[in-house]
Amino acid sequence: MKVAIIKYNAGNVQSVTFALNRLGIEPVLSNDPEVLKSADKVIFPGVGEASTAMASVKENGLDKIIPGLKQPFLGICLGLQLMCRHSEENDTPCLGVFDLEVKKFPPNEKVPHMGWNKIHSLKGPLMNGLTNDAYLYFVHSYYAEMGGSTIAQSDYMVPFSAALQKGNFYAVQAHPEKSGVDGARILKNFIEL
Amino acid sequence: MLTKRIIPCLDIKDGRTVKGVNFVDLRDAGDPVELGARYAAEMADELVFLDITATVEKRKTLVELVRHVAREINIPFTVGGGISSIADVSALLNAGADKVSINSSAVKRPELIDELSREFGNQCIVVAIDSRFADGVHVVNTHGGRTPTALETIKWAREAENRGAGEILLTSMDHDGTKAGFADELTAKVSETVGVPVIASGGGGTQEHFLDVFTKGKADAALAASIFHFQEVPIKELKEYLRDQNIPMRL
Secondary structure, eight states, X not given: OOEEEEOSSSSOOHHHHXXXXXXXXXXXXXXXXXXXXXXXXXXXXXXXXXXXXXXXXXXXXXXXXXXXXXXXXXXXXXXXXXXXXXXXXXXXXOOOSSOOEEEEOOTTSOSSEEEEEEOBSXXXXXXXXXXXXXXXXXXXXXXXXXXXXXXXXXXXXXXXXXXXXXXXXXEESSOGXXXXXXXXXXXXXXXXX | XXXXXXXXXXXXXXXXXXXXXXXXXXXXXXOHHHHHHHHHHTTOSOEXXXXXXXXXXHHHHHHHHHHHHHHHOOSOEEEESSOOSHHHHXXXXXXXXXXXXXXHHHHHOTHHHHHHHHHXXXXXXXXXXXXXXXXXXXXXXXXXXTEEEEEEHHHHXXXXXXXXXXXXXXXXXXXXXXXXXXXXXXXXXXXXXXXXXXXXXXXXXXXXXXXXXXXXXXXXXXXXXXXXXXXXXXXXXXXHHHHXXXXXXXX
8 A cells, every 4th residue: 555644844754654664554755746646545744833834835836736635635733733724823824625723722721732632522434443532642732623524522621623534534633653552543544444 | 631641761871771670571671662662551651761871972872762762662752861953853853752852951052942942843842950959949950960050940941931842841859869759849830830731850759749749749740760660650550549539641
């Protein structure tokens, strides 16, 4: 199976690569539209700041490519946020795959939301085999609001989308590559879609 | 609910763990990867690898070690010790580290925190503070807690946050190694002052000490080394105890 990880200037893709290696997958890292279009699966990772990351997505013309991809596609962390309509982080218009707003957590508690949190209200094939007792590792200061495409919820001061799905587009806010056996299960589910 | 985190710390020298470990079923207690994997299996929430290697030449082995750890272990880990530049951080993050911890280099040149958080995001920049109580004041120490500075601990924690620290690792030198309990009062002050998570370190000797640092100390995470290495406080039992005391724990 050919799994492509989208290469752009956001975050460290090494952990995602190693997590896929543990599942027996050797991914390719690329920003070449032809490579991305012909892959069986595409993963869109991301760590960092939204406007800088979106600028890098556009610089590579990926904003034109991503929404038209037909194969299973998985955004991770900032990748999920960039797949939404707009982020409050530096007022950044995003890709609009999910018609959702990305908002900043209120300052009532520690931000970033950093550590292990439960997910619940699980739906769809990406969450196969996970229970409402599953813990995932989160690190983020902004969150995607709840919506019709929410397939897993988590709560930190407010309820938010821990995972999203619309057609072939999937996304998780947590880091499945760093979330122990539950995270590995999500990646395996995605690979098996 | 966001859980409190239990974090074992492994001291690394020339790519090997130092300080004794007595996990009976480890083939090689000096192998940081094997020990880290053992902790991950015991439900440790994160790992910290603190590199105490002195020479630049041997520090290259650290990047290789980070790569090896990242390949094998599926929980987050932080690397600290001797990090003083964007290039250092870039090499470690690209090898698969999730966060880096800076200490003396940030005290020496506080702008480093701004530069690193701008380049890599504040979520991966941990500022470690070694604090010692002297003449009625909590003072920041550098170089493994040996050198006192003019900085007051709480003020420095606030400055570190303002400059872009995503997390504060607070070690009380007065409590470190005593196994008599964490610096709950100081930890609470720092935790109430900053808006980012605080990891308490130094003094954890019993399960009750961890309960205290999460309740009285208002810590978001607690770190310890030898009590985990020697299984005086097994991680899973500790987490079960804390859960039974209504501390949110991942189990």
